[in-house]
Amino acid sequence: MWVALGIAAWALGWALNVWLAGRARSRATALAVPVIFGLTIVFVWEAAVRGFGISPVLLPAPSAIAVKMAASGGLIWEDFVQTVIKGALSGYVIGCAAAFATAIVVDRFDFLRRGLLPVGNFVAALPIIGIAPILVMWFGFDWQSKAAVVVVMVFFPMLVNTVEGLRDTSSMQRDLMRTYAAGYWTTLLKLRLPAAMPFIFNGLKLATTLALIGAIVAEFFGSPIRGMGFRISTSVGLLALDLVWAEIVVAAIAGSAFYGGVALLERAVTFWHPSQRGHG
Numbered sequence: 001m002w003v004a005l006g007i008a009a010w011a012l013g014w015a016l017n018v019w020l021a022g023r024a025r026s027r028a029t030a031l032a033v034p035v036i037f038g039l040t041i042v043f044v045w046e047a048a049v050r051g052f053g054i055s056p057v058l059l060p061a062p063s064a065i066a067v068k069m070a071a072s073g074g075l076i077w078e079d080f081v082q083t084v085i086k087g088a089l090s091g092y093v094i095g096c097a098a099a100f101a102t103a104i105v106v107d108r109f110d111f112l113r114r115g116l117l118p119v120g121n122f123v124a125a126l127p128i129i130g131i132a133p134i135l136v137m138w139f140g141f142d143w144q145s146k147a148a149v150v151v152v153m154v155f156f157p158m159l160v161n162t163v164e165g166l167r168d169t170s171s172m173q174r175d176l177m178r179t180y181a182a183g184y185w186t187t188l189l190k191l192r193l194p195a196a197m198p199f200i201f202n203g204l205k206l207a208t209t210l211a212l213i214g215a216i217v218a219e220f221f222g223s224p225i226r227g228m229g230f231r232i233s234t235s236v237g238l239l240a241l242d243l244v245w246a247e248i249v250v251a252a253i254a255g256s257a258f259y260g261g262v263a264l265l266e267r268a269v270t271f272w273h274p275s276q277r278g279h280g
Contacts, residue, residue: 006047013040060242065249068242075231076250083228084254086143087215091150096207098151099158100200104188106159107166117163120156128153128217136222146227149218154207161206165199166192201266208258212251 016036020029042062048054049061056064069076106112132149139145166188219229228247235243 001051006044006051009040009043009047013037057239057241060245064242065245069246069249072243072246076246078226079228079231079247080250080254082143082224082226083146083215083219084212084251087146087218087227088150088211090143091147091215092154092207092211094147095151095154095211096158096204099155099203100162102155103159103162103166106163107188107192113163117160120159123152124156128214129221132214132218133221136218141222142224143227145222146215146218150211150214153210153214157206157210158200158203161199161203162196165196168195168199197270198266201262201270204262205259205266208262209255212255212258216251 013036017033020033020036046062049056049059060068102116106116128149131152135148135152136145139148216229216232219227220233223230228251232244232247235241235247
């Protein structure tokens with residue numbers, strides 16, 4: 001019965017999304033399509049686990065994960081604050097602010113751009129599992145070392161995007177500013193920074209996912225007895241897969257909300273850009 005219900009739910013969800021795709025695009029339809037698709041996936045997951053009798057050790061049902069989230073709300077909130085607020089968010093703010101300030105200096109002195117950006121590409125290619133243990137040894141086992149990992153992960157992607165954005169003006173635009181006797185800082189504030197905003201927000205959005213991944217993975221290499229990465233690693237050892245999935249769901253919701261908040265801010269700031277035309 002559960003297998004049949006799963007197939008019926010998938011067919012219904014598919015039909016609804018096809019019907020919505022054929023209607024005029026609006027904010028409501030743009031929101032409805034991913035919501036219906038997500039609910040369909042959850043119901044099919046539930047039906048598959050129940051219909052095929054899959055062991056909860058291998059894959060718990062969404063209903064079991066929801067029950068565990070409700071029962072462990074206090075524990076999950078404590079882990080959320082430790083990992084997302086203290087580790088990921090603080091590292092994100094420090095790393096992105098430092099990268100932006102460095103980009104302004106790099107843009108002012110061309111030799112820094114030629115020397116620093118290749119180093120940035122090298123550091124960005126370093127695996128997090130190699131960086132995290134070193135930074136944990138340097139900064140201790142609490143959230144400060146996780147924030148340091150996040151700073152390293154977000155700094156260079158943000159730096160590269162900002163530097164490229166600052167260079168994204170035509171010679172005609174710069175010549176026009178010179179005809180108005182505009183100096184470097186006036187040109188930067190009135191022309192180049194506004195033109196760079198799409199690049200800057202691209203770096204900020206990329207950094208949201210890197211920040212959360214960095215903070216969680218860094219906790220695998222040393223953490224106090226709290227944190228999402230710590231809880232995932234210890235719960236796997238205890239075969240408490242429902243708690244592992246509960247932490248994963250919270251991390252996914254937090255990451256999506258973080259990214260969505262930056263995307264909404266981007267839409268408000270860069271409403272004039274062609275990429276924002278046709279949104280709602």
